[in-house]
Structure formats: C-alpha cells, structure tokens
Amino acid sequence: xxxxxxxxxxxxxxxxxxxxxxxxxxxxxxxxxxxxxxxxxxxxxxxxxxxxxxxxxxxxxxxxxxxxxxxxxxxxxxxxxxxxxxxxxxxxxxxxxxxxxxxxxxxxxxxxxxxxxxxxxxxxxxxxxxxxxxxxxxxxxxxxxxxxxxxxxxxxxxxxxxxxxxxxxxxxxxxxxxxxxxxxxxxxxxxxxxxxxxxxxxxxxxxxxxxxxxxxxxxxxxxxxxxxxxxxxxxxxxxxxxxxxxxxxxxxxxxxxxxxxxxxxxxxxxxxxxxxxxxxxxxxxxxxxxxxxxxxxxxxxxxxxxxxxxxxxxxxxxxxxxxxxxxxxxxxxxxxx
Amino acid sequence: xxxxxxxxxxxxxxxxxxxxxxxxxxxxxxxxxxxxxxxxxxxxxxxxxxxxxxxxxxxxxxxxxxxxxxxxxxxxxxxxxxxxxxxxxxxxxxxxxxxxxxxxxxxxxxxxxxxxxxxxxxxxxxxxxxxxxxxxxxxxxxxxxxxxxxxxxxxxxxxxxxxxxxxxxxxxxxxxxxxxxxxxxxxxxxxxxxxxxxxxxxxxxxxxxxxxxxxxxxxxxxxxxxxxxxxxxxxxxxxxxxxxxxxxxxxxxxxxxxxxxxxxxxxxxxxxxxxxxxxxxxxxxxxxxxxxxxxxxxxxxxxxxxxxxxxxxxxxxxxxxxxxxxxxxxxxxxxxx
Numbered sequence: 237x238x239x240x241x242x243x244x245x246x247x248x249x250x251x252x253x254x255x256x257x258x259x260x261x262x263x264x265x266x267x268x269x270x271x272x273x274x275x276x277x278x279x280x281x282x283x284x285x286x287x288x289x290x291x292x293x294x295x296x297x298x299x300x301x302x303x304x305x306x307x308x309x310x311x312x313x314x315x316x317x318x319x320x321x322x323x324x325x326x327x328x329x330x331x332x333x334x335x336x337x338x339x340x341x342x343x344x345x346x347x348x349x350x351x352x353x354x355x356x357x358x359x360x361x362x363x364x365x366x367x368x369x370x371x372x373x374x375x376x377x378x379x380x381x382x383x384x385x386x387x388x389x390x391x392x393x394x395x396x397x398x399x400x401x402x403x404x405x406x407x408x409x410x411x412x413x414x415x416x417x418x419x420x421x422x423x424x425x426x427x428x429x430x431x432x433x434x435x436x437x438x439x440x441x442x443x444x445x446x447x448x449x450x451x452x453x454x455x456x457x458x459x460x461x462x463x464x465x466x467x468x469x470x471x472x473x474x475x476x477x478x479x480x481x482x483x484x485x486x487x488x489x490x491x492x493x494x495x496x497x498x499x500x501x502x503x504x505x506x507x508x509x510x511x512x513x514x515x516x517x518x519x520x521x522x523x524x525x526x527x528x529x530x531x532x533x534x535x536x537x538x539x540x541x542x543x544x545x546x547x548x549x550x551x552x553x554x555x556x557x558x559x560x561x562x563x564x565x566x567x568x569x570x571x572x573x
Numbered sequence: 574x575x576x577x578x579x580x581x582x583x584x585x586x587x588x589x590x591x592x593x594x595x596x597x598x599x600x601x602x603x604x605x606x607x608x609x610x611x612x613x614x615x616x617x618x619x620x621x622x623x624x625x626x627x628x629x630x631x632x633x634x635x636x637x638x639x640x641x642x643x644x645x646x647x648x649x650x651x652x653x654x655x656x657x658x659x660x661x662x663x664x665x666x667x668x669x670x671x672x673x674x675x676x677x678x679x680x681x682x683x684x685x686x687x688x689x690x691x692x693x694x695x696x697x698x699x700x701x702x703x704x705x706x707x708x709x710x711x712x713x714x715x716x717x718x719x720x721x722x723x724x725x726x727x728x729x730x731x732x733x734x735x736x737x738x739x740x741x742x743x744x745x746x747x748x749x750x751x752x753x754x755x756x757x758x759x760x761x762x763x764x765x766x767x768x769x770x771x772x773x774x775x776x777x778x779x780x781x782x783x784x785x786x787x788x789x790x791x792x793x794x795x796x797x798x799x800x801x802x803x804x805x806x807x808x809x810x811x812x813x814x815x816x817x818x819x820x821x822x823x824x825x826x827x828x829x830x831x832x833x834x835x836x837x838x839x840x841x842x843x844x845x846x847x848x849x850x851x852x853x854x855x856x857x858x859x860x861x862x863x864x865x866x867x868x869x870x871x872x873x874x875x876x877x878x879x880x881x882x883x884x885x886x887x888x889x890x891x892x893x894x895x896x897x898x899x900x901x902x903x904x905x906x907x908x909x910x
Contacts, residue, residue, distance in 0.1 A: 403770035
C-alpha cells in the first residue's frame with residue numbers, strides 16, 4: 237500500500253446519513269516544513285485515484301516534492317476512501333449514502349488540520365471533479381486558502397452537464413445485471429455502454445476529426461480506441477462507486493450549504509483566494525462560458541483558457557503532454573504571485 | 574392513411590441484400606405542373622416520419638403547395654417505408670438488412686422519375702439525416718438537382734458523430750429485454766436510456782444554461798423535460814427501426830459508392846447544384862467546421878450559419894420558430910437565385 241488512511245471516525249454527511257469508521261485515503265509527496273506553510277491539496281477526479289493525479293507532481297514539475305508538501309486526498313466513493321465497494325453492511329453497495337463535494341472537502345479539511353496542523357494552504361488545485369473540490373476549498377475556507385487553480389471543472393454542475401451524466405447513468409443501469417446496485421456479477425454490458433456514451437463527451441469533435449486517437453494516442457482504429465481506452469477504463473471500476481461519485485458530481489454546488497444557502501454568486505464572491513480558472517477551449521461538459529461566469533463573480537480570479545482540441549482531456553490526467561505542461565506552467569506563475 | 578406507397582418491387586441494396594416487395598411511403602403536397610419542373614424533394618430525418626417534416630410546408634411558407642410540388646419520402650427503416658417492424662419473415666426485425674443513404678436516395682430517385690416523370694428538381698432539402706440524403710441527391714444526380722439546402726447535417730458521418738451514436742446504440746442495447754433485436758416486450762429501459770443519452774446531445778450547453786426547456790418549451794422541470802420530451806420521443810419507436818436508421822446514419826458518406834469510390838472531396842466537387850449548407854452554430858454533432866469543409870470543396874456552395882443556441886434543433890423539426898423562419902427565408906432566397 238503506497239498511501240495512508242486518515243481514520244475520521246463517524247462522519248455525518250449533509251444528507252443526514254453517517255458513515256461510521258469513515259476512512260479518507262490519501263497520499264503525500266515531500267515534507268511539510270516547520271512553518272507548515274508549503275502544503276498543496278490536490279483532490280482526485282471522477283473515478284480517479286491518487287495514482288491518476290501523480291502526473292502533475294515530481295521533480296521538474298511545479299509541484300516539486302523538494303519544495304511543496306503535496307497532499308492528494310481520494311474522493312469518497314473512489315474505492316480507496318470509504319466507498320460502496322469497501323464499506324461493511326448495512327451501508328454497503330447500493331445503500332452507500334449520497335456524498336456531496338462539501339462532505340468531501342470538510343473531511344479533507346479535517347485531515348489537513350487535525351493530522352498535519354496546517355493553517356494556510358498556498359494552493360489547492362485539481363482537474364474536473366478535482367476542480368469542483370478546489371472551488372469548494374476556496375468557498376468553504378476563504379481565510380485558509382491563498383490560491384486556487386481549478387482546471388477543466390466548475391464550481392457548480394451545470395444543467396447541461398447534469399443531463400450528460402444522466403445519459404451515462406442510464407446506460408450503466410440499463411443492464412439488468414446491475415440489479416439496482418445489488419449485482420452479484422459485474423454488469424459488464426452496462427459498463428461498456430457507459431464507456432461508449434462517455435467517449436463522445438470526453439474528447440472534442442476536433443480531436444476525433446484530427447484522428448488524435450490514432451495519430452497521437454496510437455490506437456489502431458476508432459473501434460480499438462472505444463474498446464481499449466474507453467471500455468478498458470470503466471470495466472475495472474465498481475458500478476456503485478461510479479454512481480456514488482456521479483451523484484456527487486451532479487449535485488456539486490459550492491453554495492449548497494449553510495454558509496451560502498444556494499446563493500451561487502455569493503459563494504463565488506466569498507472566495508478570497510487568488511484564482512486561475514482554467515477551462516479547456518473545447519471541453520464539451522465544462523465549457524469556457526461557465527468558467528467565465530464564475531470568474532466574473534470572484535474577486536481575484538483570472539480566466540486562463542487552455543487552447544486545446546483535447547476536449548475535457550486538456551490538462552488532465554496527463555494524457556496530453558502539451559496541455560499538461562501548460563497547466564504546470566500556469567501553476568508556477570500562480571504560485572509565484 | 575394520409576400517404577401513398579410506391580411499390581418498388583425487389584430492391585437490391587449496396588450490401589447485397591434484397592428487400593423483396595420493397596415499399597417507399599411518401600406524401601406529396603401541391604400539384605406537379607405540366608413541365609414537371611416544380612418538384613421539391615424533402616427527405617425525412619432520424620426516426621422522423623413525413624408528418625414531422627410538414628412544419629416547413631404550407632401556405633405562407635416557401636414550400637407553398639400552391640407553387641411547389643413537395644415530395645416527402647420516408648426513409649427506409651422509419652416504420653412507414655420498408656422497415657424491420659413491417660417487413661415479413663425472413664428479413665424482419667433484427668434480420669432487416671443494412672441500408673445506406675445511397676440506397677434510400679436511389680429508391681427515391683425511382684419514385685421521382687418512374688412515378689412522376691420528373692427530370693429536373695429545383696430543390697432538394699432536409700434536416701439532419703434529411704440533409705445527408707440531400708447531399709446524396711446532389712452527388713448522385715448532379716445533372717438533375719438544381720439546388721440543395723441541407724441544414725444541420727453532413728455529407729458524411731464524422732468520426733465524432735459516429736462515436737456519439739455508438740453511445741446511443743450501446744444504451745439501447747444494454748437492456749436485456751432488447752434480446753439482440755428479438756424482443757417480445759418493448760425494451761423500455763433501453764429506450765429510456767437512449768433518450769437520456771440523446772438529451773445532452775440534441776440541445777446545446779447554452780440551451781440548457783438559459784433554461785429554454787422551461788422558459789420557451791414550457792416543461793415544468795429539467796426532469797420533466799427528460800421524461801416528457803425525450804423519453805416520450807423514443808418510447809413509441811421500434812428499437813430495430815431505430816438501429817436500422819442509426820446504421821444508415823453512421824455509414825452515411827456521399828462517396829461510398831461506385832461513382833466516387835470513397836473519394837469524399839471528389840464527390841463534393843461533383844455536386845453541380847447551387848447549395849446553401851446551413852449548420853447550426855451550436856450543433857454538437859454536426860458542428861459548423863464540418864460544413865465549412867464541405868462548402869470549401871463544393872463548386873457552388875455557400876455556408877449559411879444558423880445563429881442559434883438550440884443546438885441540433887436549430888431549424889428542425891419546427892421546435893424553434895425563430896430558427897425555422899430563418900431556414901424558410903433562406904430557402905426562398907435560394908429558390909429565387
């Protein structure tokens with residue numbers, strides 16, 4: 237095991253459910269300095285685990301462990317932190333409670349403060365649902381978070397994004413083997429269907445037009461890309477875990493809590509952190525227009541467009557080196573400010 | 574029955590299969606004049622029937638039956654022309670053969686020439702897969718077709734569009750009740766899943782952002798829109814019919830025939846018709862970039878952007894009056910030229 241567990245005890249969620257003996261799995265890189273002021277929090281994305289975040293961390297990167305103490309907390313439901321797949325009865329499998337991004341970030345805050353005694357965070361950053369959590373850090377802990385760099389994500393799930401996810405969910409759960417979440421064998425047909433639905437959304441029209449699946453990623457045909465990349469991506473994952481995180485995503489909203497009572501503009505306005513909000517130009521479910529709205533209502537934010545035809549994969553998760561280097565450079569710029 | 578049937582006899586398809594006693598259902602409006610030079614062909618779209626095309630035909634419209642003889646041919650597989658749902662054994666249901674847009678347009682050409690004795694067509698027009706057939710008319714009968722006005726469609730299914738349709742297909746067929754096409758009860762779960770997948774593609778991000786589903790179309794909530802509009806749209810349709818037309822769409826290509834041998838640019842270049850190619854600005858599966866490529870390789874074509882946030886529903890099928898009026902006006906302009 238290359239990661240650690242924060243035993244959070246009984247964690248009561250926004251929904252009112254309690255995850256008993258709740259586990260937050262995390263991995264750290266580097267060393268927390270004596271002043272405890274060099275930590276960076278870098279949450280995971282939909283279905284990703286900390287391994288999948290490591291492309292942005294290392295010697296030669298902005299998030300160099302020689303300089304920063306990088307904490308990658310695994311999202312609840314991702315199979316390492318408390319999840320449908322690893323929680324004992326009675327809250328196991330399909331009965332695992334609904335978890336919000338707020339719940340995740342509150343738990344991460346406990347890790348950061350209780351375990352590490354950190355009072356200031358020079359940076360929180362993340363891709364996709366990691367960006368959602370990043371925005372939450374900014375809105376929930378405005379006096380603690382000095383900078384945020386959410387990329388290819390949003391502070392609130394848009395209505396269109398919600399609908400896209402409805403399609404993903406419907407495809408997965410259309411498989412009778414899913415059995416309302418009480419599957420005994422893997423609903424492979426549903427996972428493959430979900431993968432094919434996702435395939436059209438993940439990359440842009442231009443990505444497919446330019447055949448980057450073949451020419452850059454090296455797949456042997458479009459069908460090979462659908463099978464090897466997309467089906468291969470989702471098949472190993474637990475369906476209830478995927479649905480838990482999908483619900484978290486669909487219900488993501490930095491203002492859906494006791495601080496902001498659904499006032500989204502107020503929540504955006506409360507983010508004191510200096511922010512680089514970095515959408516991908518051709519991202520089909522986090523379009524730059526939504527980021528522009530967020531930036532317009534944040535006091536110290538700047539819109540940085542990732543000029544890429546890689547769709548949602550502009551900047552994450554290490555798939556396209558050019559965009560990843562761009563993100564990395566922008567993190568350096570932001571941290572230097 | 575408000576439509577007519579053209580009995581085409583035994584029709585051999587590109588695939589080599591033969592539809593015996595093949596039926597082409599069509600509806601006409603107006604009267605063919607003595608010179609037989611006032612006919613407009615207006616093919617149907619994915620899952621649509623001639624009823625669904627009638628919004629663009631009528632007194633006060635460019636396609637006024639007092640002036641034009643409008644022929645709406647139903648696509649093979651749409652439930653009125655020969656389809657999985659109405660073809661007797663052994664070519665029924667899941668065994669219905671693969672049909673191309675080329676097969677459809679060749680059959681329509683027989684209707685137009687054999688039944689009506691038409692030698693010149695002042696216009697062929699259509700939305701979506703109707704646009705695909707419109708392009709085919711231009712490429713297969715360049716000396717017969719004087720003008721084409723394909724809107725929100727393409728001359729060849731793009732790779733991204735193909736992937737989007739893979740997701741739709743996978744969602745429908747993930748339902749065990751589908752039973753490889755040999756269903757005995759309707760695979761309603763699969764049809765609903767397909768509808769939810771489609772929902773994110775049919776309208777644009779901005780359409781959902783601006784809540785046009787509620788504010789303009791009058792649905793009571795986003796979920797109501799997904800159920801009443803989208804699930805309600807697909808549930809009455811026959812799954813094998815839907816898959817037949819989906820295959821036609823995915824394999825649409827004006828150059829995939831003995832005239833052009835896959836040379837797409839050559840096929841585009843062979844279209845002699847004066848053309849208005851009209852993509853929707855926010856169409857997620859027929860993006861304007863693909864139309865621009867087509868126009869650049871057609872000798873007499875002009876790109877007319879439908880400046881709309883209605884996504885694929887810019888201009889069809891009568892859903893949004895503003896865009897529909899725009900299309901209508903452009904048809905008048907083209908016909909006057």
